Amino acid sequence: MNIDDLTQSTGEWLRGDGPMSDVVVSSRIRLARNLAEHPFLSTADAVERTEIYRCLSHAIASTAAGADDILVDLETADAVDRSLLVERHLISRQHAAGEGSRGVAISPSESRAVMINEEDHLRLQGLRSGLQLEALWTEINAFDDALSKNLPFAFDRQLGYLTACPTNVGTGIRVSVMLHLPALRLTKEIERVARAAKDLRLAVRGTYGEGTEAVGDLYQVSNQITLGKSEDAIISTFSETIIPNIVGYERTARESLAKHHASQLDDRIWRAFGVLSNARRISSGETQSLLSPVRMGIQMGRFKEFDLATLHELFLYTQSAHLQKLHGRTLDEDQRAVARADYIRKRLA
Amino acid sequence: MVCQHCNQSKATVHITDTLPEKREQHLCDECAEKAGVIIKQTHHTTNEILKQFIKHKAGLGIGDDLACPKCGLTFKEFQLKGQLGCPHDYVAFAALLTPLIQRAHEGGTHHVGKVPPTADATIKKHTGLLRLRRELQEAIEQENFERAARVRDQIRTMEN
Numbered sequence: 001m002n003i004d005d006l007t008q009s010t011g012e013w014l015r016g017d018g019p020m021s022d023v024v025v026s027s028r029i030r031l032a033r034n035l036a037e038h039p040f041l042s043t044a045d046a047v048e049r050t051e052i053y054r055c056l057s058h059a060i061a062s063t064a065a066g067a068d069d070i071l072v073d074l075e076t077a078d079a080v081d082r083s084l085l086v087e088r089h090l091i092s093r094q095h096a097a098g099e100g101s102r103g104v105a106i107s108p109s110e111s112r113a114v115m116i117n118e119e120d121h122l123r124l125q126g127l128r129s130g131l132q133l134e135a136l137w138t139e140i141n142a143f144d145d146a147l148s149k150n151l152p153f154a155f156d157r158q159l160g161y162l163t164a165c166p167t168n169v170g171t172g173i174r175v176s177v178m179l180h181l182p183a184l185r186l187t188k189e190i191e192r193v194a195r196a197a198k199d200l201r202l203a204v205r206g207t208y209g210e211g212t213e214a215v216g217d218l219y220q221v222s223n224q225i226t227l228g229k230s231e232d233a234i235i236s237t238f239s240e241t242i243i244p245n246i247v248g249y250e251r252t253a254r255e256s257l258a259k260h261h262a263s264q265l266d267d268r269i270w271r272a273f274g275v276l277s278n279a280r281r282i283s284s285g286e287t288q289s290l291l292s293p294v295r296m297g298i299q300m301g302r303f304k305e306f307d308l309a310t311l312h313e314l315f316l317y318t319q320s321a322h323l324q325k326l327h328g329r330t331l332d333e334d335q336r337a338v339a340r341a342d343y344i345r346k347r348l349a
Numbered sequence: 350m351v352c353q354h355c356n357q358s359k360a361t362v363h364i365t366d367t368l369p370e371k372r373e374q375h376l377c378d379e380c381a382e383k384a385g386v387i388i389k390q391t392h393h394t395t396n397e398i399l400k401q402f403i404k405h406k407a408g409l410g411i412g413d414d415l416a417c418p419k420c421g422l423t424f425k426e427f428q429l430k431g432q433l434g435c436p437h438d439y440v441a442f443a444a445l446l447t448p449l450i451q452r453a454h455e456g457g458t459h460h461v462g463k464v465p466p467t468a469d470a471t472i473k474k475h476t477g478l479l480r481l482r483r484e485l486q487e488a489i490e491q492e493n494f495e496r497a498a499r500v501r502d503q504i505r506t507m508e509n
Contacts, residue, residue: 036436043420043434119432141463148465154436157472159450160460162436166446167453169439171462201455227450228457230480 003072003081007325011088011110013178014312018130022299023247025178025218026089026129029136029235031144032163032172033122036154040164041117046100049117053101056116056151060105063146066114069105074098080330083321089127091115112143120164120172122147131247133175133239137231160227170227175238179246182217182296183253186268193246194219201225202242216288216315221246254300269297273305276314277348281337287318287344306348314344352377417441478507 013026034040038052060066074082074095082096090113091104102117115123124147126140154162160170168174184190194204203222206214221242223234257265272290275282295311297303316322318340324331331339350360358377365373415424422434424442433439439446451458461480464473481504488497 034436039420039435040433040438042430042432043422144463145466148467152467153465155465155468155472156436156439156460157475158459159439160462160476162439164432166433166439166450169450170454170457170460173462225454225457227454227460230462 002070003077003084004325006070006088006106006110007084007322010309010312010316011090013089013110013127013129014316015129016308016312018128018132020243020247021130023179023181023250024131024243025180026127027131027133027136028089028125028127028174028176028178029133029140030123030125030174030176031140031161032120032168032174033124033144033147033151033161034120034154034163036152038121041119041121042164050101052121053103053116056122057103057105059147059151060114060116062150063143065112065143065146066105066107069107069112069114071103071105073103075101075103080321080324084325087316087319087321090125092118094118112139114143120168131177131239131243133177133235137235141231167224168226171229171231171234173226173231173234174222175234176220176222177238177243179219179221179243179250180217180292180295181219181246181250182292183257184250185217186257187253189249189253190219193249197221197242197246200242215285216292218288218292254296258300258302266297266302268293269303273303276344279341279344282318282341282344283337284319284340287340288315291315310347314347318343350375352380354380415442415445474507478504481507 013028018024018027035052035055038044038048041049041052044052057071060069061071072081072085074091082091085091085104085106086093086096088110090106090110092115095102095104095115095118098118100117102115104116105114106112111127113125113127115125124140124144126136126143128136156162161172163169163172181190181193184193197204201224203220203224205220205222206218221238223238225234272293276287276290276294291311291314294303295308298306298308298311317326320336323336323339323343326343327339352358352360353375355377358379360375361378362376362381363373364376416422417434417438418441419437420434422438424445427433427438427442433442447458459479461476461483464476481500485497485500485504488494488500
């Protein structure tokens with residue numbers, strides 16, 4: 001299996017099922033780990049970096065769970081392939097743009113992606129559609145155990161797992177849940193939710209993590225505190241309190257829109273569909289903004305022209321790297337705008 | 350006491366610096382925040398806190414020359430990059446990092462989570478006890494005495 005095989009499906013995080021999937025797009029858990037015997041990457045030289053990469057990629061392939069993983073060497077991968085992995089949420093933008101020996105090991109179902117030599121030596125990530133944090137934790141924890149058998153991770157009795165940035169020290173865990181919140185944005189309550197989340201020391205970010213805009217009403221909520229709380233405590237706060245509360249607000253806002261502003265709501269959904277199925281040129285940003293009300297329409301049972309699986313295909317394959325993969329060649333921005341509109345029209349015809 | 354800086358509001362933040370020389374400061378909330386001494390808890394991400402903290406410490410020039418004997422990284426380089434050089438930096442810069450870590454993790458100072466399966470038994474026990482004591486405290490605060498009794502028994506079993 002290789003990168004091109006990945007483009008045959010939309011991957012795990014866009015399956016569209018799982019608990020609360022009307023609002024929760026996907027769940028992600030990431031663990032940061034470093035080898036005790038090596039310096040962190042900010043001071044590691046090229047030789048050490050290569051040695052860390054070799055050692056970790058070998059360790060991953062040696063585990064029972066990781067034996068079939070696809071290992072992508074990002075130092076040699078071309079720019080389109082690297083962007084493709086970002087669009088599929090398998091690596092961070094920083095990792096795609098990084099330098100030197102680095103890579104990612106991806107499980108065939110794309111439910112696990114382990115970044116090697118990103119900010120830390122290892123970033124183990126698990127992805128699931130819908131709100132499935134406990135199942136994710138079980139899988140990632142077991143994978144971490146399997147790796148720990150042969151790899152001495154940097155660990156301190158008081159501070160826990162030692163990480164390159166002190167903001168990740170302790171558990172090294174980041175729990176992120178991606179939420180689709182179009183109704184909260186329409187009713188202008190999103191700011192209030194974001195403020196409440198920040199008061200709880202949670203980060204609220206755009207689709208592609210730190211420093212990115214919330215395109216298509218997709219927001220990522222994640223923990224920031226990693227020391228002084230156990231993994232179970234952090235996860236259960238998310239799955240029992242934080243996420244159900246936000247999901248509740250979004251559902252209430254959707255009901256209120258349907259009750260008091262039904263014609264405006266339907267107008268928004270159908271206009272979006274109208275542009276998507278007729279445009280001759282369209283940007284990636286506009287596509288995602290238009291897919292947002294349509295997704296809400298499908299989830300609310302108000303729009304039945306196509307289903308969620310088709311929507312997710314449109315969502316993924318209209319992004320720049322995927323579009324270029326479909327065409328089998330590089331396209332400049334201008335060509336992409338035309339190719340994107342063509343693809344959508346054909347898919348919806 | 351009135352704020353030394355604006356001479357208007359009530360001084361609510363009192364600081365005693367011991368390095369490079371002993372000096373006392375009395376500031377109001379607003380001036381203290383402007384000076385980067387305190388950070389209002391709301392609406393700041395951990396990275397913002399880190400940046401503000403580093404900026405403040407950098408301004409004072411404290412620990413600039415301190416270097417890790419293992420990787421050679423100086424504290425000043427850490428302030429610039431925001432990244433440590435090796436696991437030993439946590440020991441080498443402990444005095445300067447501890448308040449930063451505490452601030453970034455809302456007072457968290459001790460790991461109570463997972464311990465590597467290969468770690469020795471004393472570390473596992475130590476972390477396990479810390480976690481259970483925290484759980485006991487939470488149960489008592491929530492007046493969940495049934496759970497508190499259960500956790501207390503677990504602590505006793507582990508201690509013996």
